[in-house]
Amino acid sequence: MTTLGAVFRPQNAPERLRSVALAADSAGLEQLWLWEDCFLESGIASAAAALAWTERLHVGVGLLPVPLRNVALTAMESATLHRLFPGRVTLAVGHGVQDWMEQVGARAESPLTLLREHLGALRGLLGGESVTVDGxxxxxxxxxLDYPPHGPAPVLSGATGPRTLRLSGEASDGTVLVAGTGPDGVRRARTLVDEGRAAAARTDHHPLVVYLLAATGPDAAERVRAELATKKGGDGFGVAGDAAAVAEAVRRLAEAGADSVILEPTPDEPDTEAFVRFTAEEVRPLVLS
Structure with a gap:
């Protein structure tokens, strides 16, 4: 069964998060995803607050840019969240936006090598291992870690290009795909991820999380078109319309292989609380039917 969620975009001021998280929790939204975009909001601090404010809501961070982060710190923060809120956290890491990484003096000459090394070390640390790496x-x-997670703590990877998708299949526990990725893009991603999994002889389930740009209301189509025009990567796939239209787009992605579809509002979404309630209360029943 496909999991449905929504994004709290960091274009919203941090003080907006509490009311959105509470609206999501009370509406029964399965997942709320956060981003660590430069230079907006911390993914870990926002996730901790959202988890503490809510009772059932599962919180994802997709993604934490690895050039900004020492892997030991990422492991400590991740383990703390998993210990405090077991079973309610999903974290993804990735290259980050290279222009931003350049801007802060953290751009890696080989982003793929950095991501590979970070994933291996992070998964080892969260698995309770003593890790020595000279990469x-x-x-x-x-x-x-003195306090590793009590149970499984999967580490997902954000990926778009073929090499990163193969690496994600090989070295991570799931893959996050950008908004704009359509059904054909999901199928391509699954093929490349599976190539990586086969190369590493991995047989565990590897979930695909797909962001779906979505809007509802009288100006929805215009807002979706404008936002898709700014996206790099993906297939230009988004949806504007009522709950039935959004649910149909979710089903198409699920049929293509998406395990989780996370509705991404446009940056000018006028009511994020209403958007998460729309996702949980109007779209979700149609996806299940």
Missing amino acids: RYVRLDGVA
């Missing part, structure tokens, strides 16, 4: 970018000397 090109990641260097750890007998590092182990």
